[in-house]
Amino acid sequence: MESLIKETEGGVTAAGGFKAASCAAGIKYQGRTDMAMVFSKSPCVSAGTFTSNVVKAACVKWDQKIVYSNDPVHAVVINSGIANACTGEEGFVACDKTAAAVEEALGVPKSSALVASTGVIGMQLPVDKLTGGVKMMAGSLSDTTEAGTAASKAIMTTDTVNKEIAVTFTCGGRKVTLGGMSKGSGMIHPNMCTMLAFLTTDVAISKDLLQKAVSEVVRDTFNMITVDGDTSTNDTLLCLSNAEAGNELIDSEGKDFDTFKEALLYVCTFLAKRMASDGEGATKLFEAKVINAKTKDDARTLSRAIVGSNLSKAAIFGCDANFGRFLCAMGYSGSEFDERDVELYFESEKGKLKVFDRGVPLDFDEDKALDIMKADAVTVFVNMNEGKESATAWGCDLTYDYVKINADYRS
Amino acid sequence: MESLIKETEGGVTAAGGFKAASCAAGIKYQGRTDMAMVFSKSPCVSAGTFTSNVVKAACVKWDQKIVYSNDPVHAVVINSGIANACTGEEGFVACDKTAAAVEEALGVPKSSALVASTGVIGMQLPVDKLTGGVKMMAGSLSDTTEAGTAASKAIMTTDTVNKEIAVTFTCGGRKVTLGGMSKGSGMIHPNMCTMLAFLTTDVAISKDLLQKAVSEVVRDTFNMITVDGDTSTNDTLLCLSNAEAGNELIDSEGKDFDTFKEALLYVCTFLAKRMASDGEGATKLFEAKVINAKTKDDARTLSRAIVGSNLSKAAIFGCDANFGRFLCAMGYSGSEFDERDVELYFESEKGKLKVFDRGVPLDFDEDKALDIMKADAVTVFVNMNEGKESATAWGCDLTYDYVKINADYRS
Numbered sequence: 001m002e003s004l005i006k007e008t009e010g011g012v013t014a015a016g017g018f019k020a021a022s023c024a025a026g027i028k029y030q031g032r033t034d035m036a037m038v039f040s041k042s043p044c045v046s047a048g049t050f051t052s053n054v055v056k057a058a059c060v061k062w063d064q065k066i067v068y069s070n071d072p073v074h075a076v077v078i079n080s081g082i083a084n085a086c087t088g089e090e091g092f093v094a095c096d097k098t099a100a101a102v103e104e105a106l107g108v109p110k111s112s113a114l115v116a117s118t119g120v121i122g123m124q125l126p127v128d129k130l131t132g133g134v135k136m137m138a139g140s141l142s143d144t145t146e147a148g149t150a151a152s153k154a155i156m157t158t159d160t161v162n163k164e165i166a167v168t169f170t171c172g173g174r175k176v177t178l179g180g181m182s183k184g185s186g187m188i189h190p191n192m193c194t195m196l197a198f199l200t201t202d203v204a205i206s207k208d209l210l211q212k213a214v215s216e217v218v219r220d221t222f223n224m225i226t227v228d229g230d231t232s233t234n235d236t237l238l239c240l241s242n243a244e245a246g247n248e249l250i251d252s253e254g255k256d257f258d259t260f261k262e263a264l265l266y267v268c269t270f271l272a273k274r275m276a277s278d279g280e281g282a283t284k285l286f287e288a289k290v291i292n293a294k295t296k297d298d299a300r301t302l303s304r305a306i307v308g309s310n311l312s313k314a315a316i317f318g319c320d321a322n323f324g325r326f327l328c329a330m331g332y333s334g335s336e337f338d339e340r341d342v343e344l345y346f347e348s349e350k351g352k353l354k355v356f357d358r359g360v361p362l363d364f365d366e367d368k369a370l371d372i373m374k375a376d377a378v379t380v381f382v383n384m385n386e387g388k389e390s391a392t393a394w395g396c397d398l399t400y401d402y403v404k405i406n407a408d409y410r411s
Numbered sequence: 412m413e414s415l416i417k418e419t420e421g422g423v424t425a426a427g428g429f430k431a432a433s434c435a436a437g438i439k440y441q442g443r444t445d446m447a448m449v450f451s452k453s454p455c456v457s458a459g460t461f462t463s464n465v466v467k468a469a470c471v472k473w474d475q476k477i478v479y480s481n482d483p484v485h486a487v488v489i490n491s492g493i494a495n496a497c498t499g500e501e502g503f504v505a506c507d508k509t510a511a512a513v514e515e516a517l518g519v520p521k522s523s524a525l526v527a528s529t530g531v532i533g534m535q536l537p538v539d540k541l542t543g544g545v546k547m548m549a550g551s552l553s554d555t556t557e558a559g560t561a562a563s564k565a566i567m568t569t570d571t572v573n574k575e576i577a578v579t580f581t582c583g584g585r586k587v588t589l590g591g592m593s594k595g596s597g598m599i600h601p602n603m604c605t606m607l608a609f610l611t612t613d614v615a616i617s618k619d620l621l622q623k624a625v626s627e628v629v630r631d632t633f634n635m636i637t638v639d640g641d642t643s644t645n646d647t648l649l650c651l652s653n654a655e656a657g658n659e660l661i662d663s664e665g666k667d668f669d670t671f672k673e674a675l676l677y678v679c680t681f682l683a684k685r686m687a688s689d690g691e692g693a694t695k696l697f698e699a700k701v702i703n704a705k706t707k708d709d710a711r712t713l714s715r716a717i718v719g720s721n722l723s724k725a726a727i728f729g730c731d732a733n734f735g736r737f738l739c740a741m742g743y744s745g746s747e748f749d750e751r752d753v754e755l756y757f758e759s760e761k762g763k764l765k766v767f768d769r770g771v772p773l774d775f776d777e778d779k780a781l782d783i784m785k786a787d788a789v790t791v792f793v794n795m796n797e798g799k800e801s802a803t804a805w806g807c808d809l810t811y812d813y814v815k816i817n818a819d820y821r822s
Contacts, residue, residue, distance in 0.1 A: 055742030055750050086738050086750060088770040121735020122772040230722045230736075231743035310721070311641045311817055318818030324532020325641075327497050331466030332642035339466050339497060359499040361533040400811045406722055407729030 004169050005263050011164025013148035014179035016202040016244035017042050019141040022154035025133030027126060028081030028119060033154035035133040036078045038198055039106065039141050043072030044240035046114070047211040049218045051235035058084045058091030059115045060236055062099075066114055070207065073240055074108040076198055077115050077134060078155050080183070082125050084117040085233035094125040101131035105138035116196050116236050118157055118183060152181035155196060158405055159185045163274040169263045171256045174247035176203045178263050180239075182271040185280045197222065197237040197271055203260055204243035205250040213261045214239050221268035224300065224393040225276040226308045239264075276307075276394035277377070281401030285377040286316045288326075291390040292383050298335045299384075299391035305333030306380055307395030316378055317397035321346055321369035323355045326380050343383040348375035358385070415580050416674050422575025424559035425590035427613040427655035428453050430552040433565035436544030438537060439492030439530060446544040447489045447562035449609055450517065450552050454483030455651035457525070458622040460629045462646035469495045469502030470526045471647055473510075477525055481618065484651055485519040487609055488526050488545060489566050491594070493536050495528040496644035505536040512542035516549035527607050527647050529568055529594060563592035566607060569816055570596045574685040580674045582667045585658035587614045589674050591650075593682040596691045608633065608648040608682055614671055615654035616661040624672045625650050632679035635711065635804045636687040637719045650675075687718075687805035688788070692812030696788040697727045699737075702801040703794050709746045710795075710802035716744030717791055718806030727789055728808035732757055732780035734766045737791050754794040759786035769796070 013020050022036040048067040050060050066073065077098055084091045095115050102113035117125070141147070152162040166179030182197035205213075218237060243249070250256045277285035288306035293299035306312055309329035315322045323344055330337070340359035345352050350372045355364045372378070424431050433447040459478040461471050477484065488509050495502045510524035528536065552558070563573040577590030593608035616624075629648060654660070661667045688696035699717035704710035717723055720740035726733045734755055741748070751770035756763050761783045766775045783789070 053739065053742035054747055055738050083735070086735055086767065086770070086772060088751070088772075090771075120733070121739055122733075122767065123735075124772070230720055230739065233735075233739050233742055309641055310813075314814055314817030317814065320818065322531070322533075324494070324497050324534075324644075327466050328464065328532055328641065328644050331464035331644060332462075336465055340499070356497065356533065359497070360501075361497055361499075361535070398814055398817075400814050402721075403725055403728065403809055403811050403814060406725030406809075407731065 004259065005167050005266050008166045008168050008177065010145035010166045011148040011152050011179045011181045012038050012198055012200045013143050013145060014166030015177040015200045017242045018200040019143045020147040020151040021137035021140045021142065022150045023133050023136045025079070025129045027079055027129055033150065034080045035137065036151035036154040037134065037137040037141070038076045038151065038200060040074055040240060040242045042242040042244055043074060044242045045205065045207045045210050046073040047207070047214040047239045049215060049237045051232055053231050053233050055086065055233045057117060057234040058087055058095050059117045060234060062092070062095040063114045063116065063236060063238065066111060071111045073114060074112040075102050075106065075114065076238055077102060077113060078196065079117050079130060080155050080157050081119040082117060082123050083119045083121045083234050084125050085121040087124055090124050094127050094130065097127050098130050098134060101134035105135050114238055118155065118196055118234055121233060148179070148181070155181070155183040157183065157185065158280050159183050159278055161278055163271050165267055165270045167263050167266055169259055171203055171245070171250065171259055172247040174245050176245040176247060177201065178203070178267055180267050180271055182275060184275040185278055196234070199239040199267065201239070201241045202244040203241050203250065204245065204247050205241050205260065209250055209257055210239060210241055213257065213264050217261060217264045217268050221265065221272040224304065224391065225272045226304060226393070226395045273394050276396055279396035280405045281399040282396030283399055284316060284397045286313065286395045286397055287377065287379040288382070288393045289379055290382045290384060292385050292387055293389045294387035296389045296391065299389045301333045301335045302330050302382065303391045303393035305329045307393045310398055313395065313398035316373070317399050319370055319373040321355060321366065321373060327356065337384060337386060341385040343385065345381040346372050347379040347381045348372045348377060350375050352381070415670065416578050416677050419577045419579050419588070421556035421577045422559040422563050422590045422592045423449050423609055423611045424554050424556060425577030426588040426611045428653045429611040430554045431558040431562040432548035432551045432553065433561045434544050434547045436490070436540045438490055438540055444561065444565035445491045446548065447565040448545065448548040448552070449487045449562065449611060451485055451651060451653045453653040453655055454485060455653045456616065456618045456621050457484040458618065458625040458650045460626060460648045462643055464642050464644050466497065466644045468528060468645040469498055469506050470528045471645060473503070473506040474525045474527065474647060474649065477522060482522045484525060485523040486513050486517065486525065487649055488513060488524060489607065490528050490536070490541060491566050491568050492530040493528060493534050494530045494532045494645050495536050497533040498535055501535050505538050505541065508538050509541050509545060512545035516546050525649055529566065529607055529645055532644060559590070559592070566592070566594040568594065568596065569691050570594050570689055572689055574682050576678055576681045578674050578677055580670055582614055582656070582661065582670055583658040585656050587656040587658060588612065589614070589678055591678050591682055593686060595686040596689055607645070610650040610678065612650070612652045613655040614652050614661065615656065615658050616652050616671065620661055620668055621650060621652055624668065624675050628672060628675045628679050632676065632683040635715065635802065636683045637715060637804070637806045684805050687807055690807035691816045692810040693807030694810055695727060695808045697724065697806045697808055698788065698790040699793070699804045700790055701793045701795060703796050703798055704800045705798035707800045707802065710800045712744045712746045713741050713793065714802045714804035716740045718804045721809055724806065724809035727784070728810050730781055730784040732766060732777065732784060738767065748795060748797060752796040754796065756792040757783050758790040758792045759783045759788060761786050763792070
């Protein structure tokens with residue numbers, strides 16, 4: 001059957017009824033935009049996943065309160081430059097004043113405004129600049145593709161490219177659109193979710209099922225990427241649906257729910273891989289595919305351990321087929337297995353090469369290995385031969401530039 | 412009371428009855444020594460801790476069998492260059508033949524010869540060179556300080572300095588000596604133990620109590636260091652005691668056992684810190700002291716998370732007092748706490764500076780912070796204000812050279 005999911009133009013403004021705006025509020029960066037807003041006049045059902053870090057940014061706590069309630073949502077306000085984490089009471093006041101500015105400028109309740117921040121931890125937000133930014137953006141909201149793209153650029157920090165996507169599909173005979181944007185380049189080792197991702201859709205769906213779809217999809221997408229093993233204080237994924245597509249409300253599992261979940265998986269996989277390949281300092285996308293593991297958890301744990309190992313990442317950077325490091329990472333992942341079952345391959349657009357066969361290192365062709373590893377995307381493919389479960393994880397290589405970017409991030 | 416533990420010359424040959432030798436067997440490196448042997452004619456009681464990695468090198472499995480039995484031990488044979496991990500049956504044969512060479516050359520049972528390897532994973536050892544090396548070394552065993560030092564150099568891989576120490580103390584009126592050497596620079600994130608460490612002592616102690624002392628001390632020393640989060644397949648610590656000091660056998664806990672444990676802690680702390688500060692590419696020792704945590708496990712987990720974070724390590728390299736990264740690492744460590752209880756300081760020989768006070772970021776003096784962070788050893792000091800338990804962890808900064816060393820390790 002032909003896939004019914006089609007890519008389309010744009011990102012957060014692709015779905016019916018969603019507008020976006022951005023501005024240069026001068027929060028920390030100079031000469032670039034640093035605030036974005038997403039808005040729907042129709043009230044939205046919201047779902048979200050948030051960082052598992054016990055040190056949660058003020059904005060994460062603000063959003064959790066709203067997403068976990070039944071309050072309708074109209075807006076998301078995002079800033080880059082300062083994370084509003086480890087900021088005590090003053091941090092919560094900043095969230096409250098930002099939401100109040102949305103209420104004043106757009107006539108929707110304060111409780112319908114979500115907020116998100118990314119940047120330096122342990123620094124206070126300049127509240128006046130933030131509320132000034134909200135006022136400015138409220139006057140320039142637009143449903144154009146350009147407005148969505150501009151928003152996806154305003155939320156970047158050390159990202160080198162913006163990340164957005166939109167797809168259309170059919171639910172109950174109606175055309176539905178789902179779009180999204182994300183940012184994230186360092187401090188990426190999601191647990192519950194990843195950095196910042198914002199999804200908008202005009203599908204009609206109940207809050208419970210929206211959250212169910214989001215939670216399930218995040219587990220196989222944003223939670224399967226890692227850049228540096230550092231789980232941020234600010235990880236937030238928000239998904240808003242305003243029902244403007246006019247499909248019959250999805251309020252039980254079935255064909256329409258499955259279709260929506262498939263579209264969500266498509267969008268989240270795209271955004272997650274874009275984040276991994278744009279990891280700080282990265283020159284390559286580094287993928288680990290683990291098949292035939294005993295359990296799904298084993299497959300996830302093993303694939304994440306491979307792409308998370310500094311030594312594996314440095315070997316990928318150096319195009320060094322030092323496969324022992326990948327087996328070593330699998331070995332300390334916490335998953336139990338017998339190396340005498342394991343087959344390991346390197347794979348890219350240049351071909352596939354087996355280097356380890358059920359406990360025994362192979363005398364492989366180093367030139368062929370080098371050729372495979374020089375590609376822009378390199379996969380370590382592992383057959384555990386112990387069960388039927390598979391998982392894929394994504395990361396990037398560890399480079400001089402990662403160190404450079406992070407040795408003096410604040411300046 | 413004055414400490415009764417005194418540092419003395421040498422390492423593994425310091426204790427009575429222990430000899431060492433080393434040689435250039437040409438296993439992988441050219442133009443340098445790459446094998447070492449430690450030998451005691453008197454039979455030794457042995458204790459050890461080994462990697463928790465489920466992918467264990469053949470030599471780790473060989474040693475575990477011996478250390479977990481009651482067989483007396485006479486020798487340890489170590490090689491650098493190739494790790495003998497992920498080598499299947501052929502790897503075990505290499506261990507067996509090495510031990511057989513010890514039996515032939517020195518007239519002690521094969522089952523009394525421990526083996527240890529460090530280097531590239533997934534490559535077979537050249538057995539003939541290994542057994543040739545054993546034969547060569549058997550003829551040049553010596554109890555001199557120089558022989559011990561030479562052994563500590565032969566086991567180095569990417570280490571930039573050798574690591575050895577010896578101390579004397581008194582047990583039951585007798586002078587006892589304890590010495591040791593270790594190696595380790597990358598793939599260091601011990602769990603049960605770290606890279607390779609060999610301790611020799613002439614104390615008379617029962618096997619059970621030797622193991623008890625070793626296990627307890629390793630938990631607070633080698634298990635508290637990390638270089639890159641990668642737990643090796645080869646981590647091994649071995650401690651041999653040959654009773655030549657003539658003290659009354661330590662076969663119950665009490666004053667003598669406590670004295671021995673104190674000496675063991677001294678030696679292991681020294682070797683562990685030397686390994687951390689000589690981490691691959693490191694320019695600094697990075698220490699995290701966590702005090703007043705709820706439980707000992709919390710204190711250990713939090714301090715290890717701080718020194719283990721890539722972002723924290725890069726900030727230490729850049730002398731950037733970006734304290735939010737340390738709080739972030741504590742937050743994802745798995746330990747539960749409230750940031751509103753936490754005080755965080757930077758500390759070195761240049762002074763101590765508070766930067767975060769019970770949930771609130773302080774407006775600290777950046778020049779003073781820079782001055783403190785430029786030192787060769789930098790401590791992040793954290794008061795959790797939640798209990799009475801403390802722990803210290805050691806690591807190093809993340810530098811360009813770490814990436815350089817590991818992007819092309821095999822060549």
